[in-house]
Amino acid sequence: MNLEQMRAFADEIEATPLNVLMNQASGAMRAALLKCLDYGELTPEEGLLVYTAEGADLRAVIKAADLARAEDIGEEVTYVVNRNINFTNICFVGCQFCGFKRQKWESDAYDHADETILAKVADAIARGATEISMQGGINPDMPAFKYRDLLAAIKTRFPRIHVHAFSPMEIMYGARRARMEYREYIAMLRDAGLGSIPGTAAEILDDSVREILSHKKVDVAAWVEIITTAHELGVPTTSTIMYGHIESPRQVVNHLDLIRAIQKRTGGFTEFVPLRFIHENTVLYRKGLVRPADLGFPDFRMYAFARLFLRGLIDNIQTSWVKLGVDFAAVTLKTGCNDFSGTLMEESITAQAGGTAGEFVPVDLIEEQARAAGRVAVERSTLYKKLYGRKAPNGARPIAPQPLPADHHAGGGSGCG
Secondary structure (H helix, E strand, C coil), rough: CHHHHHHHHHHHHHCCCCHHHHCCHHHHHHHHHHHHHHHCCCCHHHHHHHHCHHHHHHHHHHHHHHHHHHHHHEEEEECCEEEEEECECCEEEECCCCCEECCCCCCCEEECCCCHHHHHHHHHHHHHCCEEEECCCCCHHHHHHHHHHHHHHHHHHHCCCCCCCCCCCHHHHHHHHHHCCHHHHHHHHHCCEEEEEECCCCCCCCCCHHHCCCCCCHHHHHHHHHHHHHHHCCCCCEEEEEEEECHHHHHHHHHHHHHHHHHHHHHCEEEEEEEEEECCCCCHCCCCCCCCCCCCCCHHHHHHHHHHHHCCCCCHHHHHHHCCHHHHHHHHHCCCCCCEECCCCCCCHHHHHCCCCCCCCCCCHHHHHHHHHEEEEEEECCCECCCCCEEEEEECCCCCCCCCCCCCCCCCCCCCC
């Protein structure tokens, strides 16, 4: 499907009454969707039915997801003005889905000094950012308290900025370097200024898949322990999935079932973010282990399924313009999504994986895309407080006379999805 066909498909579903689409769907699908629309919780088997929907069933699923979004969230499309900083690409983990990492002796390896990072933060704040999002490679020469000290440096100079940083993989590694238990280590980072944690490094929460994707990566039990410990310590996190590679539909459903179970226990997830696998420059693709699907139905299916399966527990479903492109991400606003992610300002991982969406989206473009979808864009904080009336200067575009060094030379994959 090309972009115009995808738009037409979503627009037609939006314009068609629910009862018409329900009457065209299978009996089992009608029962599952009516249950969900009546605030019933889908079972994993019903979730599998929804996630594998095709044809008339898929049209009904998308319609139900969009109605659930409207009822639960309303017509506002939220976004955050933020800057992404990938502070090092030196990494020893060797994920099969990522080309971002470099060995320290490679010519394009980098490990930003604190002053470089602080200059990027200063630039972001001048452009209206309320959040700094930071992740990096797993550097074998990292000082034991690097993450704590970096947080302290940022918060000392910029005490009001929210720092959203350090995936569970980074938390695991940092705790090992510091020889601390997860609880003690996360509490230390929180006290140093960590505001929230990206729930990345999730990929698919199934160890048989993770062994293929990256056998050195944090396993499911450790990921869950780190995330739940953070929640217990008052540090919220996002939740994610990386889809479109070697996973099965059942593994996707199980992944969301685990996310749902954690949210029931802790309530600490702020949002759910499906991340399409970007394949071009990855080992998985070069080995012929993946045949990624075209944009379209797989993405509609994922976003709609997430909205319905997580209903009542995670209200915010975030589209990823950096994975899908801005125009197609706007189409997914009609398939269950309510959040347009952030401005980013720079992004090293997806761009070098073959992603073509760019590294920055200005506020006025987000507003334009929301209007085209019949909605209204509203800036939010990291933790989803609506910032009505706030407007980033010049759409959060660069204001420095000379651009700060970005990490375009870094190789990339799908990131720590």
